[in-house]
Amino acid sequence: MSAVDLTQFHKTFFEESREGLDAMEAALLALDSGSTDHELVHTIFRAAHSIKGGAATFGFADVAAFTHVAESLLEEVRSERRAVDSGLIEVLLRSVDCMRAMLERSSQGRPVADAESEALRVELVQLVSGEIAAPAVAAASLVAPVSGWNIAFTALPHLLQTGNDPLRLFRELQQLGRLEVVRAFITDSAPAQLAELDPSQCHLGWELRLHGAVARGAVDAVFDWLDGDCELTVAPLPDAAAVPSVPGVPAPEVAPPAAVAPRTARGTPAASGEGSSIRVGIDKVDALINMMGELVITQSMLSDIGEHFHLSQLERLREGLLQLERNTRELQESVMRIRMLPIGSVFNRFPRLVRDLERKLGKQVKLELHGEHTELDKTVLEKIGDPLVHLVRNAIDHGLESPEQRRAAGKNETGTLRLDAYHEGGNIVVQISDDGAGLNRAAIVAKAEQRGLIRPGQEVDDAEVAELIFQPGFSTAAQATDLSGRGVGMDVVRRNVRDLGGSVGVRSQSGKGSVFTIALPLTLAIIDGLVTAVGEERYIVPLISIVESLRLRPEMVRKIAGGGEVFHFRNEYLPIMRLHRAFGCNAAITEIERGIVVVVEEEGRRVGLLVDDLLGQQQAVVKSLEAHYQRVQGISGATILSDGSVALIVDVCGVVRLGQRGKAAA
Amino acid sequence: MAKILAVDDSVSMRGMVAFTLRGAGHEVAEAENGQLALDVARGSSFDLVLADVNMPVMDGIAMVRELRAMDAYKGVPILMLTTESHTEKKMEGKAAGATGWLVKPFDPEQLLATVKRVLG
Numbered sequence: 001m002s003a004v005d006l007t008q009f010h011k012t013f014f015e016e017s018r019e020g021l022d023a024m025e026a027a028l029l030a031l032d033s034g035s036t037d038h039e040l041v042h043t044i045f046r047a048a049h050s051i052k053g054g055a056a057t058f059g060f061a062d063v064a065a066f067t068h069v070a071e072s073l074l075e076e077v078r079s080e081r082r083a084v085d086s087g088l089i090e091v092l093l094r095s096v097d098c099m100r101a102m103l104e105r106s107s108q109g110r111p112v113a114d115a116e117s118e119a120l121r122v123e124l125v126q127l128v129s130g131e132i133a134a135p136a137v138a139a140a141s142l143v144a145p146v147s148g149w150n151i152a153f154t155a156l157p158h159l160l161q162t163g164n165d166p167l168r169l170f171r172e173l174q175q176l177g178r179l180e181v182v183r184a185f186i187t188d189s190a191p192a193q194l195a196e197l198d199p200s201q202c203h204l205g206w207e208l209r210l211h212g213a214v215a216r217g218a219v220d221a222v223f224d225w226l227d228g229d230c231e232l233t234v235a236p237l238p239d240a241a242a243v244p245s246v247p248g249v250p251a252p253e254v255a256p257p258a259a260v261a262p263r264t265a266r267g268t269p270a271a272s273g274e275g276s277s278i279r280v281g282i283d284k285v286d287a288l289i290n291m292m293g294e295l296v297i298t299q300s301m302l303s304d305i306g307e308h309f310h311l312s313q314l315e316r317l318r319e320g321l322l323q324l325e326r327n328t329r330e331l332q333e334s335v336m337r338i339r340m341l342p343i344g345s346v347f348n349r350f351p352r353l354v355r356d357l358e359r360k361l362g363k364q365v366k367l368e369l370h371g372e373h374t375e376l377d378k379t380v381l382e383k384i385g386d387p388l389v390h391l392v393r394n395a396i397d398h399g400l401e402s403p404e405q406r407r408a409a410g411k412n413e414t415g416t417l418r419l420d421a422y423h424e425g426g427n428i429v430v431q432i433s434d435d436g437a438g439l440n441r442a443a444i445v446a447k448a449e450q451r452g453l454i455r456p457g458q459e460v461d462d463a464e465v466a467e468l469i470f471q472p473g474f475s476t477a478a479q480a481t482d483l484s485g486r487g488v489g490m491d492v493v494r495r496n497v498r499d500l501g502g503s504v505g506v507r508s509q510s511g512k513g514s515v516f517t518i519a520l521p522l523t524l525a526i527i528d529g530l531v532t533a534v535g536e537e538r539y540i541v542p543l544i545s546i547v548e549s550l551r552l553r554p555e556m557v558r559k560i561a562g563g564g565e566v567f568h569f570r571n572e573y574l575p576i577m578r579l580h581r582a583f584g585c586n587a588a589i590t591e592i593e594r595g596i597v598v599v600v601e602e603e604g605r606r607v608g609l610l611v612d613d614l615l616g617q618q619q620a621v622v623k624s625l626e627a628h629y630q631r632v633q634g635i636s637g638a639t640i641l642s643d644g645s646v647a648l649i650v651d652v653c654g655v656v657r658l659g660q661r662g663k664a665a666a
Numbered sequence: 667m668a669k670i671l672a673v674d675d676s677v678s679m680r681g682m683v684a685f686t687l688r689g690a691g692h693e694v695a696e697a698e699n700g701q702l703a704l705d706v707a708r709g710s711s712f713d714l715v716l717a718d719v720n721m722p723v724m725d726g727i728a729m730v731r732e733l734r735a736m737d738a739y740k741g742v743p744i745l746m747l748t749t750e751s752h753t754e755k756k757m758e759g760k761a762a763g764a765t766g767w768l769v770k771p772f773d774p775e776q777l778l779a780t781v782k783r784v785l786g
Contacts, residue, residue, distance in 0.1 A: 004682075004685065006682060009678040009682050012678040012681060045720070046721070050676045050679075050720070054678050057770060058678065058682075160741055162763055163742055163764075163765030172783065200741065225760075225766030227757070228760060229760075
């Protein structure tokens with residue numbers, strides 16, 4: 001085994017291979033949609049080529065063998081011996097999937113090749129018209145029964161310019177056996193005048209004799225790089241037949257560089273698949289170091305003040321603390337940015353998905369991606385994929401109509417599906433819009449009645465209809481297709497998004513289409529919050545959910561049947577949610593006009609939260625309640641305030657829902 | 667110990683090459699494609715260049731051609747890291763001025779043996 005531990009490069013190899021496969025897939029899809037850019041073919045080829053090289057180098061023989069065949073096929077495309085057609089793209093896309101799965105299994109240390117990959121490999125082999133060059137196998141070093149070789153070696157003038165040096169060749173030959181220089185001569189190409197001699201040109205030739213039982217292959221290996229740079233004849237020494245080879249003295253073996261026995265993946269530990277890593281742009285690291293430097297300066301300034309403190313320096317101290325605060329915040333932002341990755345890596349799966357769905361459902365879809373560079377926290381990014389896939393599937397399956405229906409409705413036969421990602425306030429917003437039929441109000445209401453989600457004949461406004469599709473167990477597809485009829489509904493999408501601290505809602509217009517909007521926090525770890533007092537307790541309301549805070553006059557509040565309270569706020573009546581009642585706090589203010597109402601909004605729903613007082617804004621490092629205690633309705637986590645006490649963070653979604661329930665009951 | 671420039675777009679391959687060579691005491695500079703390699707080569711001098719063939723932006727063959735056009739790199743050994751399935755690439759590399767090649771896949775020992783072969 002080699003002294004260098006190659007397993008340390010496995011993780012990098014898997015990561016770059018995954019990226020390579022993504023690039024391959026994207027390029028294949030671009031070719032499929034009619035692009036004739038030759039660079040796409042190069043990209044695809046290069047990715048396969050790199051994966052093959054890496055897999056072979058790092059000992060993933062099965063992956064290398066499979067990729068080798070795929071690469072051979074791609075080579076035919078690259079050299080324009082094979083035309084690109086949809087059949088070829090189909091098989092190559094399947095190959096991408098297969099390689100992805102094989103790499104995944106490799107990284108987990110599981111057996112790599114399976115019946116499926118083997119079948120596909122055979123399919124590829126049959127497609128490749130030319131003969132597939134077999135992977136290199138260790139060349140048997142045949143020891144010729146010779147006593148040595150006569151070597152006539154004449155350099156061509158340009159030999160030195162290829163970086164080759166005759167001296168090196170002689171050194172190597174010497175390692176094989178005893179080397180005798182019979183004659184060295186100047187070739188005819190040499191200039192007649194010494195002054196005309198160009199030192200970069202070589203005009204020399206040699207007659208050499210190599211003594212020893214040396215294999216012909218070993219001699220050839222010495223000169224293997226000089227094909228076209230010299231004239232070379234190698235012949236056995238004339239007395240070869242007369243002299244028997246000496247038994248017991250094996251010729252030194254020089255393995256040709258190609259001689260690498262394929263290694264099996266079995267012996268490699270699976271540890272490389274453990275733990276995920278992140279690739280960080282150097283600019284982010286530089287920013288971090290820069291910030292760190294400023295922090296150090298501030299710290300030294302403060303400790304300087306502290307050492308010889310005098311009241312007259314109070315102003316400087318205050319300045320220093322302000323600077324410290326600024327540094328800390330900037331440092332924090334820089335650290336956060338390290339975890340941020342562009343959403344493009346998630347968006348990139350959709351061209352393929354959309355293409356497959358188009359075929360399956362007989363629809364025509366134009367996919368538009370916008371804002372791929374918008375960055376998201378790595379954890380959020382990893383978990384947002386599935387909900388997005390579900391929404392995209394839904395949009396194509398239920399939202400977009402068939403070409404016939406679209407034509408009948410006077411629309412373009414090709415539907416448009418648009419994915420957008422952008423920053424809005426402290427949030428990242430991801431939108432999935434389609435220009436399909438929009439939500440089917442009648443079907444939704446009928447289904448909701450059947451499911452008992454609403455009373456028969458109950459009045460529901462558009463927002464409520466939209467809200468119904470997120471209810472557990474709700475599915476309106478007349479026939480359950482294999483895409484969306486698998487029991488995973490919009491409620492799961494919403495739960496997944498909520499688990500990420502985000503929200504999802506939908507706006508729809510009949511005949512015009514639907515827009516699903518997902519709002520996600522920039523990071524899961526820290527929120528900007530408003531600290532409120534309720535009795536003895538402190539609650540933090542996430543700043544992004546707050547619309548406004550106000551003190552109500554008694555006449556603004558109406559009591560409604562069932563004990564609920566509402567107040568008039570900008571042309572609508574909002575339910576009042578008494579936090580002290582919801583969370584069971586003692587000694588809180590109970591008269592609405594003495595407290596403060598914080599209007600919060602989530603998914604277009606507004607509720608007024610009654611608290612005693614507002615204590616100020618603070619960044620809260622979110623600690624999970626579930627991890628330390630249990631899930632609590634209306635609470636998303638806890639944090640530690642600057643005085644060391646614990647405050648709970650209000651889950652606005654949950655609270656709004658509580659408020660809605662109160663309203664519905666009213 | 668020699669100064670070596672390792673050029674490969676694959677981070678894992680380049681990492682393996684650089685790590686191996688550094689372990690043997692060589693000073694290694696890295697570049698992820700031919701264009702960047704030329705920039706690095708211009709700003710410094712190297713005893714040996716190891717370059718992958720297939721790279722984006724500028725491939726290994728074009729890089730060799732450009733390097734050979736530079737006075738400082740006329741006689742510097744340049745090895746192509748290539749795969750056995752591309753015999754024609756070896757010759758193309760040679761035609762562009764490469765010294766020789768190292769066939770992928772190779773292990774660290776083969777790499778060191780080949781480097782030793784060139785550097786003596």
